[in-house]
Amino acid sequence: MSSSISSLRMAPGARGMSTVELAVGLVTVTVLAALLITLTMLGVAQAGVAESSAQIARQLARGDQQAARQASERAPGSVRVEQRSGGVSVTVVAEAPVLGIGKVPVTATAWAAYEPGQHA
Secondary structure (H helix, E strand, O other): OOOHHHHHOOOOOOOHHHHHHHHHHHHHHHHHHHHHHHHHHHHHEEEEEHHHHHHHHHHHHHOOOHHHHHHHHHHHOOEEEEEEEOEEEEEEEEEEEEEOEEEEEEEEEEEEEOOOOOOO
16 A cells, blocks of 8 residues: 555656646747737727728828818828829828837828829
C-alpha cells in the first residue's frame, strides 16, 4: 500500500506548474484581447472616415454647400476636396490609436458625379 501512495507523488520540480501555465495563458488571452480591441477600433475609424468622405462628396455633387460644410465640421479628421470635370473627390484622413505603435493614419476617398446643372 505504501508503494502505491509514493507513486502518486509529484516529481520534484513539478510543483507549481499549473500556476505557471495559468499565468502564461492569462497573459496570452490579455494580449489577444488587446489586439482584437485595436483591430476593432481601426475598423470603426475606417468606417467613420469612409462615411464622412462619401457624405461630403454626395452633398457637394448635389450643390448643397451648407450641408457639405456641416459634414466637414463633423468629419473625424482632415478633409481634402478636389473638383474634377465630371464630379468631386473627397479624401478624409484621421489618426487612429494603435496599442504599442501610436497613431496610425486612416484614409478614405469618395467620388461623386455632379448632379445635372450643378457644375459647368
